[in-house]
Amino acid sequence: MTWYPVVEVVRDGERLAVHRGPGSGPALVLAHGLEDTWRTWQPFVDALHGDLPFTPYALDLPWRAGAQYAWVHRTGPADLLRHALALLPEPPALLVGHSFGANAVLEILAEADRPRLDAAVLLAPYFRPPDDPIDWRLFDRELARFRAVIGEGVRLKLGDRRHTLDEDLVDSMVAKTLDRVGPLGFVALLRQFITTTDLDLDTVTVPTLVVSGATDAALAGPRTDAFRRAMPAATVHTRADGGHFCHLEQAAAVTTEIRQFLAALPAPTVA
Template sequence: MTWYPVGETEYDGERLAVHRGAGGGPALVFVHGLEDSWQTWRPFANELTAGSRWTPYALDLPWRAGADYGWVHRTGPSVLLRRALELLPQPPAVLVGHSFGANGVLELLAATDRPPVAGAVLLAPYFRPSDDPVTWQLFERELARFRGVIGEGVRRRMGERGRTLPTDLVGTVVAKALDRVGPLGFVALLRQFVTTADLDLSAVREPTLVVSGALDPALAGPRADALLRAMPSATAHTRPDGGHFCHLEQVTEVAGEVRRFLATLPVPTLV
């Protein structure tokens, strides 16, 4: 599938852009994670929308790989996401987010002035139960998880090369990536994670599918249960052999799950 840019703007000093794939139906909007790229969505979106009624759009957001995270001092991910959605040439019908992007979608759904959508898909989000206090132990735990996710992302982008290089060399590449992201990238993620417990998710009416991997601590065990209790409109599936990037490692299987969910949603009227 060929993708092409359809809109770009600057908001509060940050570049926002939208790319579109082939299709002529309602807008299926993809929101990438921290230190990732809109292009990461292409294999998954191509598989998901092949022969379907949906038109895929992938947002390019200021937490892309290589970002400086200066926006952390000035604004938040849901604000930036809202501004990026304004670039779409048609109303968003369903939002699909991964990791940091999934939590940006979650924040937007919890807002009283959220844009009308038919549903949402959250891939590998994270959630802090209200009985998980914000302590130094939590800080250390989430810092370790952050480092692990960044490292996993770097290795995934290296592909076959990453599997053949010496382990110490791959470790050096990961360490350099972490140094470049710096504390601000972690601050963005930590703030987003901590405040999930304060979101009014009981008011969300939009059907929401949550897909996570059992090998990913972001939504493991009691976290997933707590999210479902807080958000009655959500349904969840934990893939027993999936990790944080299960939608890329198991493209066909996860796309099939999402496709079945989309089939349950009413087709929005295009305007």
């Protein structure tokens, strides 16, 4: 069974779509990161399946690769994610997000009217500890991280081709992507990052697995400890050999972690 489109609509001037993958059972819903695509989840789902019964739904969200980010003026990522979840033909049991998508999931988990979920998985989210001041050093640091992650994503999408291409050409591709994303894409991420410390994460009761990489500054070192304190419901694991895209580069190991997490739940639906 191949992936196929379920529904596509326009909300707040932005296209939202849902794609269904092979499988049967409770709904596993996937939210991609900034400048990514719903297709990024296909190999991840293949690695995750094993003996887990679930129906995968990959969301196509307005921060997809090639987006114009006009929505930044009108709405926020959590609202757009809520609109996308409302398009599902069945309620989600497990909600998985990566990077920008993971933080949109995090915002929803922290809301009082959060959807009923059995569990959530956040892959490479970011978090600003309360003692991390909002100043120009933070701005410069996060802009550098943003550029590095975009570059990492471009190189990852090239696959083995990146080893055969001239590095100057690859750098040019990264620069063009950054120019196209522009300040609006960075502003959306920066706003999301800055406000993480204001979320009511201590009220979250949904069992949540957080997986990040030690080489990814988004959630490493003191940020990891601060996140654990802020969100007691979260099981946080930092992969010593992982980066921002560890769920793709180390799919077998990360999906094994997810299976173990789901198996340990008191009454898991997706397990």
